[in-house]
Amino acid sequence: MTTATRRSEDGSVLIEALIAAALVAMILLATFQVLSDSARRRERVLAQRDAVAIARARLEAVGSALPLTPGRIEGVEGGYHWSLVITPCSGDVRSRAGELRCATVTVRKPDQTAPLVSLTTRRVTGNARDA
Numbered sequence: 001m002t003t004a005t006r007r008s009e010d011g012s013v014l015i016e017a018l019i020a021a022a023l024v025a026m027i028l029l030a031t032f033q034v035l036s037d038s039a040r041r042r043e044r045v046l047a048q049r050d051a052v053a054i055a056r057a058r059l060e061a062v063g064s065a066l067p068l069t070p071g072r073i074e075g076v077e078g079g080y081h082w083s084l085v086i087t088p089c090s091g092d093v094r095s096r097a098g099e100l101r102c103a104t105v106t107v108r109k110p111d112q113t114a115p116l117v118s119l120t121t122r123r124v125t126g127n128a129r130d131a
């Protein structure tokens with residue numbers, strides 16, 4: 001082999017090594033992005049699960065621990081802000097059983113304005129005392 005041929009081969013080996021390193025870097029970057037996206041989605045799902053549990057607990061308390069009177073009640077539980085809004089249901093007619101009320105619970109993280117979850121239910125006031 002001549003010296004010129006050896007230099008040409010040495011240059012092509014360097015270029016091949018650089019291309020291989022660039023490919024490995026791109027694969028590692030793509031893997032990192034997939035893993036970080038997965039971690040963000042997991043955190044979001046866990047936060048929504050906690051928010052649903054808080055909202056369900058607040059709705060279960062409506063009429064017993066929380067009054068069924070129209071208005072707004074707010075609180076903090078487990079690092080989440082919740083608000084309960086009770087209103088008379090639209091188009092509703094009072095019956096002997098009582099008045100139909102709509103209760104909506106919204107749960108959000110303190111640093112966010114968009115709610116993680118919002119649940120609504122309807123409850124009948126049991127007697128004239130609740131109305």
